[in-house]
Amino acid sequence: MKAFEAVQHYFNSAADVLGLSDELRTLLATPEREITVQLPVEMDDGRLVSLIGYRVQHNRVRGPMKGGLRYHHEVDLDEVRSLASLMTWKTAVVNIPFGGAKGGVTVDSRAISSREKERITRKFVDEIHELIGPDKDIPAPDMGTDHEVMAWFVNQYNKYEGFNPAVVTGKPVEAYGIPGREEATGRGVGILTIKSLGRLGYKVPGATIAVQGFGNVGSHAAKFLSEAECKVVAVSDLSGGYYNPEGLDIMQVVRYSREHGNSLAGFPGAKAITNDDLLELDVVVLIPAALGGVITTENADRIRAKLIVEAANMPVRPDADDLLAARDITILPDVLANAGGVTVSYFEWAQNRQFYQWNLNRVRGELDHMLSTAFEQVWDLAVEHKVTLRTAAYMVGIQRVALAAKLAGLTS
Numbered sequence: 001m002k003a004f005e006a007v008q009h010y011f012n013s014a015a016d017v018l019g020l021s022d023e024l025r026t027l028l029a030t031p032e033r034e035i036t037v038q039l040p041v042e043m044d045d046g047r048l049v050s051l052i053g054y055r056v057q058h059n060r061v062r063g064p065m066k067g068g069l070r071y072h073h074e075v076d077l078d079e080v081r082s083l084a085s086l087m088t089w090k091t092a093v094v095n096i097p098f099g100g101a102k103g104g105v106t107v108d109s110r111a112i113s114s115r116e117k118e119r120i121t122r123k124f125v126d127e128i129h130e131l132i133g134p135d136k137d138i139p140a141p142d143m144g145t146d147h148e149v150m151a152w153f154v155n156q157y158n159k160y161e162g163f164n165p166a167v168v169t170g171k172p173v174e175a176y177g178i179p180g181r182e183e184a185t186g187r188g189v190g191i192l193t194i195k196s197l198g199r200l201g202y203k204v205p206g207a208t209i210a211v212q213g214f215g216n217v218g219s220h221a222a223k224f225l226s227e228a229e230c231k232v233v234a235v236s237d238l239s240g241g242y243y244n245p246e247g248l249d250i251m252q253v254v255r256y257s258r259e260h261g262n263s264l265a266g267f268p269g270a271k272a273i274t275n276d277d278l279l280e281l282d283v284v285v286l287i288p289a290a291l292g293g294v295i296t297t298e299n300a301d302r303i304r305a306k307l308i309v310e311a312a313n314m315p316v317r318p319d320a321d322d323l324l325a326a327r328d329i330t331i332l333p334d335v336l337a338n339a340g341g342v343t344v345s346y347f348e349w350a351q352n353r354q355f356y357q358w359n360l361n362r363v364r365g366e367l368d369h370m371l372s373t374a375f376e377q378v379w380d381l382a383v384e385h386k387v388t389l390r391t392a393a394y395m396v397g398i399q400r401v402a403l404a405a406k407l408a409g410l411t412s
């Protein structure tokens with residue numbers, strides 16, 4: 001099953017419980033616009049390479065479309081389409097006034113220089129600036145992009161459309177960004193992991209955690225949870241996994257990664273394991289925070305965690321989702337678990353429009369409040385309807401989008 005089909009599968013499971021009509025299913029599931037552009041870019045050695053960039057604008061019935069921009073060698077239209085539709089449900093689950101979109105460029109972000117990355121970003125903006133904007137579609141960071149990329153993005157956009165920092169979020173704090181956006185997705189994962197442990201009856205101090213991926217999201221989630229006295233026993237990145245049953249010193253891991261070019265290769269004081277081994281560790285919580293599709297029918301039977309918190313988008317394939325549910329393994333789904341990032345993006349966008357900035361404590365407090373509200377609603381609905389948390393989260397999202405479509409007169 002391809003990625004977009006997988007999201008449709010989850011969408012339909014929730015639509016079945018809601019008794020959604022075929023007419024509404026088609027209206028809500030179909031992307032509004034799909035953009036594919038060629039990006040001819042000169043590399044540092046003088047070669048001209050033609051990259052492909054995508055932006056899929058899935059749905060705008062609840063507000064301007066919102067979603068990150070991914071630079072990764074596996075990016076293709078199907079993946080971007082699936083991630084764009086996921087954003088529609090995610091923004092609705094946390095009830096922020098956005099629709100869903102996603103973008104990507106098929107390029108290995110680790111194999112290009114910073115100057116090459118800048119040229120790719122500016123070229124992408126050259127191609128899509130008329131189709132995005134603070135009231136249309138607002139990109140943000142995702143895998144392989146960060147605040148620096150967002151700063152180039154807004155600078156290039158301003159050349160065409162005039163000064164308007166609200167066109168992207170996740171900008172540097174000194175350049176109309178907001179304190180707390182960089183940590184927001186991982187922090188949200190941490191907040192919701194603790195809430196889930198509470199609901200499931202596990203003690204937070206000492207709860208064992210394995211985190212796959214030690215980039216923006218994985219590192220901040222690990223940091224938050226180790227500060228909450230959980231025992232983070234394993235982390236990983238592209239170089240492999242690092243396991244210490246006594247618990248890792250996460251600040252030491254963060255420093256090591258920073259000092260070694262964002263890589264954990266050679267990290268001392270831990271046993272080297274593979275990324276596959278990490279997924280199968282005997283821990284209370286497994287947090288996939290890298291790529292999608294890492295838990296499949298191949299390894300679902302060997303997963304020993306009691307709770308999977310989907311920091312990454314779509315880490316669990318639908319067939320595996322069913323196997324895990326049958327084994328009573330709880331999954332906190334991506335559309336809720338990693339919604340902290342887009343929630344703080346919403347704060348950034350709103351403040352850009354008012355030329356105002358909240359401080360970090362206020363951002364953290366509001367984030368906690370919004371995620372907690374969504375979490376309680378989803379969990380209670382799952383209990384009420386005896387469905388998984390994923391189905392319940394999609395039900396919340398779909399109901400909000402369907403109501404907006406109805407109020408807009410798109411359907412009766």
Ligand SMILES: NC(=O)C1=CN([C@@H]2O[C@H](COP(=O)(O)OP(=O)(O)OC[C@H]3O[C@@H](n4cnc5c(N)ncnc54)[C@H](O)[C@@H]3O)[C@@H](O)[C@H]2O)C=CC1
Nearest residue numbers: 142143144185213214215216217237238290312313338341
């Ligand atoms: N950055 C954000 O605010 C948000 C990110 N996400 C999702 O979280 C996930 C991670 O995103 P970021 O942390 O922003 O990306 P990042 O680019 O900062 O970090 C990605 C991490 O995953 C590792 N990685 C890459 N390929 C891997 C592989 N095959 N096996 C194991 N590790 C691998 C990298 O080495 C790196 O440590 C993605 O699925 C993304 O869509 C979701 C919501 C918001």
Ligand SMILES: O=C(O)CCC(=O)C(=O)O
Nearest residue numbers: 067068140142341342345
């Ligand atoms: O902050 C944003 O707008 C983008 C977040 C995103 O791409 C995601 O939640 O997957």
